[in-house]
Amino acid sequence: MSDVVTAPPSTHGGTLLLDVRDLVVQYPVRRGLTAALRREPRTTVSAVDGVSLSVRHGEMLALIGESGCGKTSTAQAILRMVDAASGTIEVDGREITHLTSKELRPVRRTMQMVYQDPYESLDPRFRVRRAIEEPLVIHGMTGSSEERERRIVEALERVELSPADLFIDRYPHELSGGQRQRVAIAASLMLDPKLLLADEPVSMLDVSVRAGILTLLDRLRRDGDMGIVMITHDLSTAAHFADRIAVMYLGRIVEEGPAHEVVRNPQHPYTKALMSVVPKPDPRDRTVPQILRGETPNPIDMPTGCRFHPRCPVAEDRCKVTDPQLHTARGAQGQAHRAACVLGIERGER
Amino acid sequence: MSVLEANDLNVWFDLPHGGRLHAVQGVSFNVKEGERLGLVGESGCGKTTALLALMGLLPPSAEVAGSVTVNGEEILAGGEDAMRPHRWTDVAMVFQGAMNALNPVKTVGSQIEEPMKFHDTSSGAAAEKEAGDLLELVGLPASAATRYPHEFSGGMRQRAAIAMALACNPKVLLADEPTTALDVMVQAQILQLLLSLTRDLGLALVLVTHDLPLVTQVCERAIVMYAGRVAESGAVDTLFHDPRHPYTRLLFAATPDLSGERDVASIPGAPPRLDRPILGCPFEPRCDRAFDHCKVETPSLLEVGAAHRAACHLNDGSLERPSDREAAR
Numbered sequence: 001m002s003d004v005v006t007a008p009p010s011t012h013g014g015t016l017l018l019d020v021r022d023l024v025v026q027y028p029v030r031r032g033l034t035a036a037l038r039r040e041p042r043t044t045v046s047a048v049d050g051v052s053l054s055v056r057h058g059e060m061l062a063l064i065g066e067s068g069c070g071k072t073s074t075a076q077a078i079l080r081m082v083d084a085a086s087g088t089i090e091v092d093g094r095e096i097t098h099l100t101s102k103e104l105r106p107v108r109r110t111m112q113m114v115y116q117d118p119y120e121s122l123d124p125r126f127r128v129r130r131a132i133e134e135p136l137v138i139h140g141m142t143g144s145s146e147e148r149e150r151r152i153v154e155a156l157e158r159v160e161l162s163p164a165d166l167f168i169d170r171y172p173h174e175l176s177g178g179q180r181q182r183v184a185i186a187a188s189l190m191l192d193p194k195l196l197l198a199d200e201p202v203s204m205l206d207v208s209v210r211a212g213i214l215t216l217l218d219r220l221r222r223d224g225d226m227g228i229v230m231i232t233h234d235l236s237t238a239a240h241f242a243d244r245i246a247v248m249y250l251g252r253i254v255e256e257g258p259a260h261e262v263v264r265n266p267q268h269p270y271t272k273a274l275m276s277v278v279p280k281p282d283p284r285d286r287t288v289p290q291i292l293r294g295e296t297p298n299p300i301d302m303p304t305g306c307r308f309h310p311r312c313p314v315a316e317d318r319c320k321v322t323d324p325q326l327h328t329a330r331g332a333q334g335q336a337h338r339a340a341c342v343l344g345i346e347r348g349e350r
Numbered sequence: 351m352s353v354l355e356a357n358d359l360n361v362w363f364d365l366p367h368g369g370r371l372h373a374v375q376g377v378s379f380n381v382k383e384g385e386r387l388g389l390v391g392e393s394g395c396g397k398t399t400a401l402l403a404l405m406g407l408l409p410p411s412a413e414v415a416g417s418v419t420v421n422g423e424e425i426l427a428g429g430e431d432a433m434r435p436h437r438w439t440d441v442a443m444v445f446q447g448a449m450n451a452l453n454p455v456k457t458v459g460s461q462i463e464e465p466m467k468f469h470d471t472s473s474g475a476a477a478e479k480e481a482g483d484l485l486e487l488v489g490l491p492a493s494a495a496t497r498y499p500h501e502f503s504g505g506m507r508q509r510a511a512i513a514m515a516l517a518c519n520p521k522v523l524l525a526d527e528p529t530t531a532l533d534v535m536v537q538a539q540i541l542q543l544l545l546s547l548t549r550d551l552g553l554a555l556v557l558v559t560h561d562l563p564l565v566t567q568v569c570e571r572a573i574v575m576y577a578g579r580v581a582e583s584g585a586v587d588t589l590f591h592d593p594r595h596p597y598t599r600l601l602f603a604a605t606p607d608l609s610g611e612r613d614v615a616s617i618p619g620a621p622p623r624l625d626r627p628i629l630g631c632p633f634e635p636r637c638d639r640a641f642d643h644c645k646v647e648t649p650s651l652l653e654v655g656a657a658h659r660a661a662c663h664l665n666d667g668s669l670e671r672p673s674d675r676e677a678a679r
Contacts, residue, residue, distance in 0.1 A: 233534060284591075
C-alpha cells in the first residue's frame with residue numbers, strides 16, 4: 001500500500017528485528033439474525049488497514065493513538081494472536097505470517113507481551129515464583145530445580161526487585177502496582193525475548209512509580225538488544241522514552257519519525273492537534289488546545305479520501321478524494337520523518 | 351466569601367478485622383464562586399474520601415469529624431437531615447467512572463430529571479425542558495434525552511453524567527477523575543466544558559485527579575495530598591515554580607512533559623499504611639531531603655508565602671538542618 005518501502009534508518013545501529021509490511025487486520029461485523037436469514041453477505045471492518053513499521057534491535061518504537069485506532073490490533077497481529085488478512089510480518093528476517101501454530105511455537109518465545117493492568121494480568125493464586133516460572137513450564141524449559149530457581153532470581157533482579165527473597169514467595173495482592181508490573185515484566189523476560197510489546201504498561205499505575213517502570217524498559221532494551229514496541233496514548237511518555245513515534249488514526253499510520261522530530265515538528269494535522277491537547281505541567285505553558293470536533297468515526301463507515309478529513313481543521317476539497325500515503329514530509333528535517341497528508345507534502349512548511 | 355468550606359475534616363474507617371484507618375487527617379480548604387481548585391495525590395491519599403465526606407456519602411463504617419459549610423451554613427454537624435437539602439442542590443458530584451454508572455434501561459433524559467423530581471426543583475414538562483437545556487449546556491443535542499446510554503460514546507456519556515450533576519443547579523461541582531479512561535482529545539473536550547461551566551455559570555469546581563498537568567492547566571489553586579494530609583497548597587503557578595514540599599517537587603519531576611528533555615524520575619517507596627499511627631512526617635521514608643527531626647515530629651501546615659502553605663520541616667527556620675545536604679543540592 002505504501003510506496004515508500006525502505007525501512008527508515010534507526011537512531012540505534014541495531015539490525016532489523018521486526019519488519020511489518022502493509023498489515024491488514026479485519027474483523028467480521030456482526031449481522032443481525034434477519035440479515036443472516038436473508039443470507040446477506042458478511043461484511044468486515046478493517047481495524048488495521050495497511051500498516052508498515054519496523055523495529056531494530058535495541059530500539060523502542062512508540063505506537064500512539066486514540067482508542068479504536070488499531071494500535072492494539074497491530075500488536076496482536078504481530079504476536080499472531082489475531083490473523084492478518086494480508087501483509088507480511090518478519091521477525092529477525094523470518095516471515096511468520098503464515099506459520100502453523102506448531103511452527104510458530106519457537107517464534108512465540110522470542111516475542112512477549114506486557115499488559116496494561118498488572119492487577120489483572122497476574123493470577124492472584126500464584127506466588128511470584130510461580131508467575132515467573134510459568135513461561136518456562138509452558139515451553140517445557142524447566143530444567144533442574146536449581147537452574148530454575150537461579151533464573152527466577154535473575155529475572156527478579158533484572159526488574160530491580162531485589163533482594164529476590166523478599167518478593168519470590170509473595171502473592172500479587174501483597175505487592176504494590178509498580179511491583180506487580182515488574183513481576184509481569186520479569187515473567188515476560190524468562191524466555192529471553194527479542195521483541196517486547198508493551199500495551200500501555202504504566203497507565204494503571206500511580207504517577208510516582210510510572211517513571212521507574214519506563215526507565216526499566218528503557219534499560220532492558222539498551223542493555224540487551226531487545227526491541228520494544230510500546231503502545232500508549234500518552235505523547236509525553238513517548239517523547240521521553242521512545243526512539244521513534246508512529247501515530248495511528250483509524251487503522252493507518254499517519255505520521256512516523258524520530259521521537260524528538262515528531263514531537264517538536266509535527267507534520268500531520270492530527271499529530272499537531274494531539275500535541276496541542278496534551279496538558280503541560282507548567283501552568284505558564286497554557287497553550288490554546290486545538291480541539292477536534294467529535295470523535296474518531298466508526299471504521300465501518302470509513303470516510304472517503306483522507307480518513308482524517310472530516311475532522312481536519314485544514315482539509316481542502318481534494319482531501320475528500322485523495323487517500324494520502326506516507327511520504328517524507330517537506331517540513332521535516334530528515335528522510336526518516338514521514339507523514340500521510342497531501343498538504344504537508346506539497347507545501348512543506350505551513 | 352467561599353461557597354464551600356471544609357475545616358479540619360477527618361475521616362476514620364472501622365476495619366472489618368478491628369482497628370481503624372485514618373483516611374483523611376485534618377484537611378481544610380475552600381472554594382469561591384467560579385473558582386477551580388485541584389486536589390491531587392496518589393491513589394489512597396484520601397482525595398476521593400474527602401469528597402465523599404463533603405457529600406455525606408460515606409458508608410456507615412466511616413466516622414467523619416470537622417466542619418463543612420455551604421455559603422456559611424454548617425451542613426456536616428447536623429447529620430443526614432442537615433445534609434440532604436444541600437446535596438445536589440448546592441454541592442453536586444461527578445463520580446469516578448460516572449459515565450459507566452448510567453442506568454442502561456432508562457433514557458438519559460429521565461436520569462437527568464430524577465434529581466429534579468427528588469428535590470422538587472422541577473417536574474413534568476418543565477423538567478423535560480430543563481433536561482434538554484442541560485444536555486445542550488454540556489454540548490449534546492437536546493434530542494439526546496430520549497436516547498439510552500449504550501447509544502453514546504464514552505465522551506458523550508461523561509457529558510451526560512455532568513449534565514445529571516448539574517440538574518439541580520448546584521453552586522459547587524466536585525469532579526472525581528472526570529477524564530480518566532477518556533482519550534486525550536475527548537479529555538480536552540471535557541476539560542473545556544468544565545472550564546466554560548465555571549466561567550459562564552460561576553460554578554465552583556473541585557477537580558480530583560492524580561494527573562498534575564490536568565490541575566495546572568485547569569485550576570487556579572491546588573492542594574497536594576499525601577497520606578490523608580495536605581502536604582502543600584497554593585496557586586498552581588507557585589506549586590510548579592516554587593514548591594516548598596519535596597513531595598510536590600518530586601511529583602512534578604515524575605511527570606514527563608512533551609519536550610522529552612527533562613529527566614523523569616520515580617519516587618522510591620510507597621505511601622505509608624494509614625491504619626496505624628505514623629510517627630514523624632509521613633513522607634519521610636521517601637523524601638530525598640529528610641533529616642533527623644522528620645522522624646520525630648509531624649510537620650504542621652505552615653504559611654510559606656502568600657496563600658501558600660506547606661507541611662515540611664525544611665520551611666521551619668528554627669530547626670537546624672543538615673547543611674551538607676543543603677549544599678549538595
